[in-house]
Amino acid sequence: MKKIFFLCLITLSGIYAQSEIVQSTKGFFGYVGDIPIAPLGGMGGVLKSETIGYYFSIRLDTDEPTDKEYMSTMNYNQAKYTFNDSERGEIWRDIGVSVGLTKIMYKSVVLFGGLSYYERTHYVKFFDKLYILGDSGNYVVDGPKKSESSIGLNVGVMIFFTMQEQNSWYLMLGSNINPTAFQLGIGYSLNWF
Numbered sequence: 001m002k003k004i005f006f007l008c009l010i011t012l013s014g015i016y017a018q019s020e021i022v023q024s025t026k027g028f029f030g031y032v033g034d035i036p037i038a039p040l041g042g043m044g045g046v047l048k049s050e051t052i053g054y055y056f057s058i059r060l061d062t063d064e065p066t067d068k069e070y071m072s073t074m075n076y077n078q079a080k081y082t083f084n085d086s087e088r089g090e091i092w093r094d095i096g097v098s099v100g101l102t103k104i105m106y107k108s109v110v111l112f113g114g115l116s117y118y119e120r121t122h123y124v125k126f127f128d129k130l131y132i133l134g135d136s137g138n139y140v141v142d143g144p145k146k147s148e149s150s151i152g153l154n155v156g157v158m159i160f161f162t163m164q165e166q167n168s169w170y171l172m173l174g175s176n177i178n179p180t181a182f183q184l185g186i187g188y189s190l191n192w193f
Helices: 002-018 076-082
Strands: 026-037 038-049 053-058 086-106 109-127 138-144 150-161 168-177 179-191
Touching: 026 053, 026 168, 038 086, 038 179, 076 109, 076 138, 086 150, 109 168, 150 179
Parallel strands: none
Antiparallel strands: 026 038, 026 179, 038 053, 053 086, 086 109, 109 138, 109 150, 150 168, 168 179
16 A cells, blocks of 8 residues: 555656646546446546646545454454354455556547556455354455455546637546456546646
């Protein structure tokens, strides 16, 4: 999580430094989701009329155990074999961060591409028939599958409804490669200069 925070911080400082250059510059921000992996997220960045701009995004899923459910002091083997509790399914918690470049190609079409970093954590749900653990007997432990992280590519297109010297709504379509996900987003851009 610290890696993701510092990656965002470095990207934001680069975006701020680039916005000091005098030219037509637009800032943009909005919703973005990686379907089906991480449907919640945000995207922001800078578009430049004559050079290359920058973007960053963060996406996450909603499938994370609550503090009441998560048992950090118990492992999978204890829950399954020592206490013989019944398994109720798996949870994968996903979080992804992307940074990259934007380029205005034709009036209202912007291409973007960059690198993404994904982190996946595996949990398993159990049910305690004595109702001692967790929330109403339901609890979650770290899963036997290793948590994983990956670096991949993030590419796509943003289509603006109006681009010429105006604030504008945009639709974003893209793809994340490793892990594979379709990206969908909507947002708004503002003229800065």
